[in-house]
């Protein structure tokens with residue numbers, strides 16, 4: 186797949202503090218959904234207030250678009266995005282078996298984290314921040330306790346420049362975005378579940394307040410993780426998942 190999807194703009198920067206921060210600064214002047222790519226970020230953010238490191242060679246991008254739906258529906262684009270990443274990774278590596286999706290929105294390569302996604306509301310826009318370890322990954326010492334190891338896409342045999350990866354991702358995303366706006370979450374959910382890591386296995390979901398251990402049974406129609414526990418199914422809206 187090559188080319189650039191119709192209806193999307195793009196801006197490429199050498200260095201930014203954060204593509205999410207740039208999306209917030211640009212929101213009022215954009216006239217179309219826009220991909221913002223930075224070849225280096227100096228103050229990138231990850232989920233739950235964590236830092237995210239983006240040395241040169243890795244992919245750091247944000248897609249900003251007008252938010253037309255209720256926040257909960259718009260947030261389902263985290264699944265659209267992780268599925269687009271999955272398909273992009275398969276496209277550039279030819280390795281269908283090596284990748285899996287971890288709820289809510291990480292992409293795994295051979296069990297290690299290769300990409301992360303952070304959604305933010307920016308006024309009446311949605312900003313989808315995406316970081317991919319194309320060439321570099323943080324060492325085990327830089328990660329939190331129990332976090333999955335970080336791996337690079339090179340470990341799947343692919344050497345891809347960030348600009349080239351953007352072309353692939355933007356096309357994959359555009360196709361899935363159209364599917365999402367036309368048919369809703371159902372087909373995205375099915376496709377996502379087909380590549381889910383640890384479906385049917387016991388996993389742990391940890392929030393600031395508590396921890397739930399149960400069998401990963403499903404992702405429901407609103408994107409909740411469903412864990413089967415001895416007390417019945419428990420829907421989880423937001424949590425960190427540990428295997």
Ligand SMILES: O=C(O)CCCC[C@@H]1SC[C@@H]2NC(=O)N[C@@H]21
Pocket residue numbers: 202203204205206226228229230231232233235237239244245246247291300301302303314315316317
């Ligand atoms: O914690 C995670 O897993 C999500 C990481 C998201 C990082 C990306 S890199 C591009 C965009 N800009 C940021 O500051 N963060 C996101």
